[in-house]
Amino acid sequence: MWKFETANIGDEIPSLTLPPINRATLALYAGASGDHNPAHIDSKFAQNAGMPDVFAHGMLVMAYLGRALTNAVPQSLIQKFGVRFSSITEVENILTCKGVVSNIKQQNDTVKLTLELFVSDEADDIKLHGHAVI
Amino acid sequence: MLDRSFIGKKYQSVVFDVEKQRLRFFSLATGQTDAIYFDEEYAQPLGHPSLLAPPTFLTTIQMEQDKPFEYLDDPNIDIGRILHAYQNYEYFAPIYAGDRVTLDIHICDMYDKRNGELQFCELQSTFTNQNDVLVATLNAAFVVR
Numbered sequence: 703m704w705k706f707e708t709a710n711i712g713d714e715i716p717s718l719t720l721p722p723i724n725r726a727t728l729a730l731y732a733g734a735s736g737d738h739n740p741a742h743i744d745s746k747f748a749q750n751a752g753m754p755d756v757f758a759h760g761m762l763v764m765a766y767l768g769r770a771l772t773n774a775v776p777q778s779l780i781q782k783f784g785v786r787f788s789s790i791t792e793v794e795n796i797l798t799c800k801g802v803v804s805n806i807k808q809q810n811d812t813v814k815l816t817l818e819l820f821v822s823d824e825a826d827d828i829k830l831h832g833h834a835v836i
Numbered sequence: 837m838l839d840r841s842f843i844g845k846k847y848q849s850v851v852f853d854v855e856k857q858r859l860r861f862f863s864l865a866t867g868q869t870d871a872i873y874f875d876e877e878y879a880q881p882l883g884h885p886s887l888l889a890p891p892t893f894l895t896t897i898q899m900e901q902d903k904p905f906e907y908l909d910d911p912n913i914d915i916g917r918i919l920h921a922y923q924n925y926e927y928f929a930p931i932y933a934g935d936r937v938t939l940d941i942h943i944c945d946m947y948d949k950r951n952g953e954l955q956f957c958e959l960q961s962t963f964t965n966q967n968d969v970l971v972a973t974l975n976a977a978f979v980v981r
Contacts, residue, residue, distance in 0.1 A: 720867065727865075734858075734865035736899030741916055751916025760920035761895045765866035768891040772870065777930070783891050784924030784975075 706775045706836070709815060715774035715801040720766055722796050723758050731762045758791035763829055767821050770799035775815075775836050785819075785832035795823040801834070838946045838955045838980065839911045846942040847906060852897040856933040859887045862896055876933070889931040894963055894972055895923075897939050907943060907959065913980055921956060921977040929971045936966040944975075955980040 704716050721727075728742050737759055740747040748756045764785050771780065791797065798821065805816035819832035856876070863873040871878040872888050879887060908915055931937060945958040961974040 730865040734862045735896050737895070738899075739905070739915055747916065751914070753916075761892055761923065762866065764923060765890065765892045769866065769868060772891065777888060777891060780891060780927055782924070782926050784922065786922040787920050790919070 704774060706779075706815065709803045709806070711803050711806055713803045715770060715803075715817065718766065718770040718773065718799040720797045720799075722794050723791060724793060725756065728756060728758060728762070728793075731759055731765075735759065735761060737761065753790075755793060757793070758795070760785075760787045760791075760830070763787075763791050763797065763821050764832070766797060767799045767819055767830070767832055770801060771817070771819070771834055774801065774817075779836045780834060781814075782835040783832070784834075785830045787830045788828055791823065791829050795829075797821050797823055797829065801832075804833075837948065837952060838913070838957060840946050842907075842910050842943050843946055844942065844944075845907075845910065846940070847901065850897060850901045850939040850941075852900050852937045852939065854889060854931060854933050854935045854937060856887050858896065859889055859893065859933055862893050863890060866890065866892075884930075884932065886933040889933075891925065891927070893931070894925065894939075894974060897937055897963065898941065898961065898974075901939075907941075907957065911946075911957070913957075917980050918978045919981055921979040922975075924975045926973045927971070928973075929965070929969050931963075931965065931971055937971065938964045940964075945977075 732738055732743050742756055742759050745755050801817045801819040804818040807814040815836045817834045821829045860874055876886055941959055941961040944960040948955050956977050956979050958977040963972040965971050
């Protein structure tokens with residue numbers, strides 16, 4: 703059972719699996735985030751740019767990972783949260799967000815945890831690698 | 837190759853009023869379930885003055901510029917050719933509904949990998965609230981394929 707206060711190196715945060723990405727997911731995120739890049743909502747535009755179809759906003763995938771993170775630790779404790787995108791998330795992909803404690807540092811009376819994070823799809827293709835410091 | 841004379845270019849500051857409706861919309865679109873992101877009456881007894889902005893809500897502020905992709909126009913980059921490379925936030929204080937956040941953004945670097953096959957443009961941003969408190973910084977890059 704995950705508890706960040708007593709976490710040890712190697713402990714995993716509860717994973718988060720999302721429903722399959724669909725076009726409505728992307729349209730909704732485009733509206734909410736203000737990212738209207740047509741590559742995420744207009745199939746013709748995406749195909750003209752050499753992509754097979756529309757694909758998910760990287761920041762949507764990061765937002766999902768952020769949910770896994772704030773499910774595991776209070777948001778107010780998050781000092782750093784970063785990701786490196788490694789592959790494109792396509793429509794119908796089923797994403798799973800995971801994280802593991804990679805470092806623990808005692809500083810005076812506070813404890814600093816470093817988490818290694820990643821998001822992969824149903825075929826275990828890694829979409830992004832992330833890290834967080836709490 | 838990207839025109840490196842744009843390294844150091846600053847863009848116009850964005851002043852963004854964080855509204856409850858927009859926070860709820862963002863939280864809905866990203867599938868948040870925790871009531872602290874939707875229900876002020878639930879959030880306040882937990883010590884939050886209002887609805888809390890989720891960690892990546894800052895991206896919405898960036899998109900609120902008059903021309904959010906102006907940094908593509910300058911070096912003449914086709915938006916269809918870009919992919920997001922990385923996004924690194926550092927947080928110093930929470931952002932709540934009712935806050936007014938100012939974003940300052942500049943191009944801090946351009947570089948290439950694989951003998952120029954991939955061109956990177958790196959942006960540095962700061963987010964400051966209405967009390968002149970630095971709430972977050974962002975180091976991000978996109979890649980031109």
